[in-house]
Amino acid sequence: MKKFRIWVFLASVACFLVLAQASKASPQAKEKTHVMSAEVVSVDINAKTITFKDEKGETKTATVLDKALGSLKTLKGGENVNLTCLDTEKGEHKGISAIKVVKKKAVEKKK
Numbered sequence: 001m002k003k004f005r006i007w008v009f010l011a012s013v014a015c016f017l018v019l020a021q022a023s024k025a026s027p028q029a030k031e032k033t034h035v036m037s038a039e040v041v042s043v044d045i046n047a048k049t050i051t052f053k054d055e056k057g058e059t060k061t062a063t064v065l066d067k068a069l070g071s072l073k074t075l076k077g078g079e080n081v082n083l084t085c086l087d088t089e090k091g092e093h094k095g096i097s098a099i100k101v102v103k104k105k106a107v108e109k110k111k
Contacts, residue, residue: 031086031087031088031089031094032086032087032088032089032091033084033085033086033087033097034084034085034087035082035083035084035085036054036055036082036083036085037054037055037080037081037082037083037102038052038053038054038055038080038081038082038083039052039053039078039079039080039081040052040075040076040077040078040079040080040081041053041059041077042077043072043075045069045072045073048063048064048069048072049061049062049063049064050062050064050072050075050083050096050099052081052083062083062085062093062095062096063094063095063096064095064096064099065086065094065095065096065097067097067098068084068096068097068098068099071098071099071100071101072099074101075099075101079101080101080102080103080104081099081100081101081102082099082100082102083096083098083099084096084097084098084099084100085097
């Protein structure tokens with residue numbers, strides 16, 4: 001009976017380890033991010049989107065993911081931001097996962 005309990009215990013540990021390893025291989029592990037500088041054109045809180053001008057001057061609209069919705073509420077047109085974009089393993093754009101306002105540096109006056 002003691003050997004049976006040991007085998008049951010070992011089988012339980014093995015199952016736990018297999019399940020723990022499977023949870024690590026979640027779809028999010030295959031997602032990639034990149035950061036880009038942009039200027040806010042407008043925001044639509046109801047649609048959860050941001051329209052911005054990228055570094056090339058092109059205007060684009062992107063979905064804002066749940067993690068970044070709090071930042072969306074405080075943005076105004078004309079603000080410079082760094083947008084963290086979430087992409088799939090294939091490089092397909094999923095949305096904006098973080099928004100950080102970039103303060104403009106004060107320009108020194110020439111003497």
